[in-house]
Amino acid sequence: xxxxxxxxxxxxxxxxxxxxxxxxxxxxxxxxxxxxxxxxxxxxxxxxxxxxxxxxxxxxxxxxxxxxxxxxxxxxxxxxxxxxxxxxxxxxxxxxxxxxxxxxxxxxxxxxxxxxxxxxxxxxxxxxxxxxxxxxxxxxxxxxxxxxxxxxxxxxxxxxxxxxxxxxxxxxxxxxxxxxxx
Amino acid sequence: xxxxxxxxxxxxxxxxxxxxxxxxxxxxxxxxxxxxxxxxxxxxxxxxxxxxxxxxxxxxxxxxxxxxxxxxxxxxxxxxxxxxxxxxxxxxxxxxxxxxxxxxxxxxxxxxxxxxxxxxxxxxxxxxxxxxxxxxxxxxxxxxxxxxxxxxxxxxxxxxxxxxxxxxxxxxxxxxxxxxxxxxxxxxxxxxxxxxxxxxxxxxxxxxxxxxxxxxxxxxxxxxxxxxxxxxxxx
Numbered sequence: 001x002x003x004x005x006x007x008x009x010x011x012x013x014x015x016x017x018x019x020x021x022x023x024x025x026x027x028x029x030x031x032x033x034x035x036x037x038x039x040x041x042x043x044x045x046x047x048x049x050x051x052x053x054x055x056x057x058x059x060x061x062x063x064x065x066x067x068x069x070x071x072x073x074x075x076x077x078x079x080x081x082x083x084x085x086x087x088x089x090x091x092x093x094x095x096x097x098x099x100x101x102x103x104x105x106x107x108x109x110x111x112x113x114x115x116x117x118x119x120x121x122x123x124x125x126x127x128x129x130x131x132x133x134x135x136x137x138x139x140x141x142x143x144x145x146x147x148x149x150x151x152x153x154x155x156x157x158x159x160x161x162x163x164x165x166x167x168x169x170x171x172x173x174x175x176x177x178x179x180x181x182x
Numbered sequence: 183x184x185x186x187x188x189x190x191x192x193x194x195x196x197x198x199x200x201x202x203x204x205x206x207x208x209x210x211x212x213x214x215x216x217x218x219x220x221x222x223x224x225x226x227x228x229x230x231x232x233x234x235x236x237x238x239x240x241x242x243x244x245x246x247x248x249x250x251x252x253x254x255x256x257x258x259x260x261x262x263x264x265x266x267x268x269x270x271x272x273x274x275x276x277x278x279x280x281x282x283x284x285x286x287x288x289x290x291x292x293x294x295x296x297x298x299x300x301x302x303x304x305x306x307x308x309x310x311x312x313x314x315x316x317x318x319x320x321x322x323x324x325x326x327x328x329x330x331x332x333x334x335x336x337x338x339x340x341x342x343x344x345x346x347x348x349x350x351x352x353x354x355x356x357x358x359x360x361x362x363x364x365x366x367x368x369x370x371x372x373x374x375x376x377x378x379x380x381x382x383x384x385x386x387x388x389x390x391x392x393x394x395x396x397x398x399x400x401x402x403x404x405x406x407x408x409x410x411x412x413x414x415x416x417x
Contacts, residue, residue: 085301095278138306140303141306152280179298179300181291182279182291
């Protein structure tokens with residue numbers, strides 16, 4: 001693939017995710033060398049830049065479980081021309097969303113007050129802590145999402161196929177067994 | 183000469199009374215389905231077999247084939263509608279594939295792959311459906327039920343036990359167990375019943391096998407549901 005005139009700027013983040021999708025991103029292995037010829041990173045755990053700036057592509061791992069996730073997600077939407085849901089949790093809430101049938105207060109009490117071995121436990125109430133939402137939501141229920149890349153995590157080859165399609169200006173398509181929900 | 187209709191331009195022979203879906207599958211053409219089973223009368227609830235016959239949308243499983251009909255099935259329009267139906271099925275229940283033992287063997291998931299469903303698109307319901315782990319051999323995870331009634335029909339018509347039923351209407355419809363307590367352990371359900379082996383999704387799970395066949399090596403990990411179902415039809 002010939003390099004575009006200007007490197008595309010890419011931001012990534014993990015909201016209510018486990019960073020597994022970011023690990024899978026690194027699983028593209030030697031393709032990383034090709035990738036850095038085509039893109040440069042903005043905000044990402046790989047750069048440690050804290051605020052997202054104007055970008056071509058934003059990759060969001062994880063669903064939305066607290067107020068900070070909502071702010072970060074909206075900042076990504078404002079700044080990224082193309083926003084992508086990366087992995088099962090961003091696509092449908094995933095594992096964190098399995099608390100959704102339980103009242104939030106019950107979850108917090110169970111963990112911080114009633115867990116065996118805890119004495120005088122209290123639910124944390126520091127103003128620095130983002131407030132949890134009553135339900136974990138997939139990111140498309142909060143902002144408009146351009147593309148979805150499911151999988152837990154999506155495999156390295158799936159991420160590579162997706163990104164190369166996108167960078168080349170094709171509609172990304174997961175064919176040949178690359179599409180998986182698990 | 184036998185009667186025939188055209189499916190996506192291909193002639194498909196049929197006998198009187200045969201549905202579009204039956205005739206198509208027998209002739210080696212794939213029309214998708216979730217609630218249809220060759221040993222039971224058509225149910226017509228999942229609507230995945232939707233086709234356009236003589237210009238009208240019909241369920242291929244419940245519509246008898248007619249001489250000379252032109253039927254559209256594998257077209258961008260029909261497949262787009264199937265994707266929409268799948269998306270509605272996915273948001274209606276709690277379908278978390280990564281934590282489901284049926285993943286890779288699940289027909290709902292396999293159809294998601296077949297029709298390239300990348301997102302469930304709509305707002306998720308996240309319904310509250312507690313599991314029933316009371317039975318020694320079988321676990322019921324109602325979160326994944328798509329109301330195809332295959333277990334209801336198998337238990338009633340073949341096993342002669344009527345262990346399952348659907349109750350409630352519309353958005354409140356759900357699968358129940360026919361026992362005073364509502365628990366599977368309090369019925370005469372057995373792991374050898376047909377009903378224990380007919381669930382197309384991950385509701386009726388056998389305890390024990392778990393992940394004996396690892397993710398990645400399962401039925402629909404290695405072959406598309408299209409080729410798998412046509413192979414089953416041949417054998």
